Amino acid sequence: MMMAQRLYEAGHITYMRTDSTNLSQDALNMVRGYISDKFGKKYLPDSANQYASKENSQEAHEAIRPSDVNVLAETLKDMEADAQKLYQLIWRQFVACQMTPAQYDSTTLTVAAGDFKLKARGRTLRFDGWTKVMPALRKGDEDRTLPLVKQGDRLSLVELTPAQHFTKPPARFSEASLVKELEKRGIGRPSTYASIISTIQDRGYVRVENRRFYAEKMGEIVTDRLEENFRDLMNYDFTAQMEDRLDQVANHQAEWKEVLNHFFGDFTTQLATAEKDPEEGGMQPNPMVLTSIDCPTCGRKMGIRTASTGVFLGCSGYALPPKERCKTTINLVPENEVLNVLEGDDAETNALRAKRRCQKCGTAMDSYLIDPKRKLHVCGNNPTCDGYEIEEGEFRIKGYDGPVVECEKCGSEMHLKMGRFGKYMACTNDECKNTRKILRNGEVAPPKEDPVPLPELPCEKSDAYFVLRDGAAGVFLAANTFPKSRETRAPLVEELYRFRDRLPEKLRYLADAPQQDPEGNKTLVRFSRKTKQQYVASEKEGKATGWSAFFIDGKWTEAKK
Structure with a gap:
């Protein structure tokens, strides 16, 4: 979109x-x-x-x-x-869609073999029609040519090829198949599909692996709670029916006040019930499950919590008054990111076979790494069931098997860590807080340049000023008060030239780029996701002009249109 x-x-x-x-x-x-x-x-x-x-x-x-x-x-x-x-x-x-149909010659052969009837189908293209501009999707052997035979001919068996077929469970949703399912159920519109898919990811309800959606614990908890107290709202048909009612209002077939009154009458009753205590039919809480693990900061017990970023350990002292409150947390690494060093190459197979069962309710347990010596097994029915187990051993995070990475700030080694937002490399020097991302291809991201303050460039939407940052998608200007102000924009080449002396050496070539195109339009720094390189392009009244230049062999070269 x-x-x-x-x-x-x-x-x-x-x-x-x-x-x-x-x-x-x-x-x-x-x-x-x-x-x-x-x-x-x-x-x-x-x-x-x-x-x-x-x-x-x-x-x-x-x-x-x-x-x-x-x-x-x-x-x-x-x-x-x-x-x-x-x-x-x-x-x-x-x-x-406005061309003539394609035309085919289709043939079907029916062959009698004892008590069985065998069929072969084939077709050949006679006139390509609309496939001239949009090739049709074909099945494997759909367009094969069958031999010429007459009715009554005796055929010889050349080869018998046995084939075994197994039923497969439904595939996990991809973004495309999820949109198709939403369309099928009448949920949403083309204008809302993108926001629906981004929302369930942003709130931690699902994660995406290999372009497939996987439900997260937070998504399961939210769904269970809503189904208990708002069954009508969670019904697949609700959104489609509401869309129909709104269409009726738009077509003057229904009064909007009646539609809203009907909805809010039922919804208000359900909302009042959900706000009651659980014993009276209210929504079940998402309580912390206390463990025997001590808080490394205050010594109180740590508890298992679930948030949009996943399952983690939080200090039980978080609920105390502000002066006594402890906000210590411990990130937990999911089992699919952990290898048991003592088990060697068969660790993943053994982990699948040895999935633990909760001693209290029998539900399969989810496993997480606490540190290189301890693993936490949590009941899959958490937080309804408070079952958990702690396993001791030697474990490490899967992911980076490349050469030793040296911290560019202090020279110490960097080790792989797992945080709320995924894997990263962290400096082993306790006094150095330097970190580096792990890219999608498994490589360690190059060192980041420190932001360059540019107080002479004020932001338009706040009292902040811009700083020049070097991110995964090239350089950009961002408010110095981020995240309070999230204003960003691409830098003009003339701005980089003005502050050339402040730029790191590796970015100064951008300041030497053309500041205007031949028509006098100002140029901005852009980033090509295809080539992973920065280039400059001009704009006129906020729209691209089509002019661009690239840094090739040590000099800026205008691209051919």
Whole structure:
């Protein structure tokens, strides 16, 4: 959706938050003219193809289409590679939907073998039609050519190939399959799918591994609590039914006050019940499960807690008055990130086979690493069940097996750690707090440059000033009061040139880049996710002009359009 937003803002596509399939007459005339000129009359149907919209689709806008069908994806030099691919997909769908059907010659052979009947199907393409611009997805042997035979011919057995098939459980949702499921159940709209998917990740309800969603403990707890007290709201049909009612209001088929009164009448009753004590039917709390582990700061007992960042140990003294309160926490590393050093290469297999069961309720236990000597096993029914066990041994975190990393600040070794936000390298020197990220490819991130204060550049949305930071996506300007102020923007080359003497040596080449394009438009520093390099591009009135320059062989070179 972010790429679609960029394409829309640049004027390359029409409004993208719509589920309409309608096209304006101007769009139809444009695409039919293009098909006739580029492919010929045989690819153009006698009249425009019309498509039925889904029930209750919001059709305030056209279907998503290119603003100009003559603009091809390869000409969008000002856009990222992913945006160009998305534009190509939109362009192909737009053109293909107004072309003639593809034509095939299909053949089916039925062969009698004793008491059995065997069938073979094949087809050959006779006229490509719309597949000229959008190749059709084909099954493995769908387009094979069958031999010429006549009815009654006796066939010889050349080979018998046995094949074994197993049923598989449903695959975990990917982002695409989850959107399809939301569409199937009538939940959400194209404009809300992206926010739904980002929200369940931001709140720690799910995590993404290998592009698949996995439920987290916090998500399970929230779901259980809501299903107990707000069963109607958690019903899959609720959102779809509410969408229908809102559509009825929009179509003047229902009064909005009646719809809201009906909803809030039931919701207010359920909310009042949820606020009662658990003994009276109220929502169950998410209590801390006390353990025998001592707090390293105050000596009180640590307890098992669950938050949006995962399961962790927190001091039981956190609930005390401010002067006595202890905020000490211990991060827990999930078992799938831990290797048992004593077990060697079979650690993962043995861990799966030896999954512990809670001694109190029999539920499978989730395991976490406390430190290199202790592992904590927590009942999977936590916090409803307070069962836990502590295992002693020798353990280490999986992930980084590369060369020894030296701290760039003090020269000490850096070791792999696990925090609330994932793995990172931390300096072993207690007086040095230096850390470095672990990149997605498993490598240690290069050392970060310290922020460069630029008090001469005030922020627009607060009283703060900008500092120049060097992040994973290149340099950028950010408010010095982050996170209080989250204002950021790309730096102008002329700003970097102005403060060139303050820049680290490795960033000074950016200050030497062209400050304007040939038309006099100012240039900004950008970052290419494809090449992992920084470049400069010009903008006019907040929109990219298409001009850019790259640092090649020690000098800045203007890119060819």
